[in-house]
Amino acid sequence: MLVAFSLTPMGVEAGVADYIADAVKIIRESGLPNRSDSMYTMIEGEWDEVMNVIKQATDAVTPKAPRVQLIIKADLWPDMPNPLDGKIGFLEQRIADVASASPTELS
Template sequence: MLIAFALTPMGVEENVADYVADAVKIIRESGLRTRSDSMYTMVEGEWDEVMDVVKRATEAVAAKAPRVQLILKADLWPAMTNPLDGKIALLEQRITEVES
């Protein structure tokens, strides 16, 4: 399972780093494969372990912010091994084939 999620503290100042730092720490220490960019964090793993990380990260933000918005997108593709990198590798392969 691969999920992409974003946590947005609501009702706080524009700079949210102080509000999400604890959540990022939880995600990084989860032991799961993760990748973050400026808008989303992706987490790869089994349903229960991934959703546990999302829950704990959300609770960490909620402990500091009066309201939290969670955006979650999941890709359930059992045949895909290593979806965090595998999906991109598959795309790159197809691009190379089209260019040839």
Template structure:
């Protein structure tokens, strides 16, 4: 399972990065494969472990912000090993012609 999620602390003005850093730290310390970019944090694992990490990350932001919005997108692809990188590998094979 691959989850992409975004947390938005509301009512904190320009201190968003401070709040999100707490969440990303939780994701990284989880030991699960993950990647963050300017819009989402992606995390790979089974349903229970991934959702536990998302919950703890959301709670960390909520501990400092009066309100938090969560956007979550899940890719449930049972036959895809390591979807965090596997999906990109499939795409790259189609973009880059083989010799």
């Protein structure tokens, strides 16, 4: 299971790094494969363990802001090994296949 989620403290100043730093620390220390970018954090694992980490991360933010918005998007692809990197590898292979195909193969 691969989950992308975002925690957004509401009713605080524009910069939220101070509000979510503890949440990111919890995610990184969870031992689950994860990656954060400027909009989302992705975490890979079994349902219960992923949701537990998301709950812990959310609980770290809620005392610091008057309101917290949580957005979760989950990809349940049982046959995809290591979805955090596997999905990107799958895409990159398809791009390479298209790039190496002759123009007649593409039509």
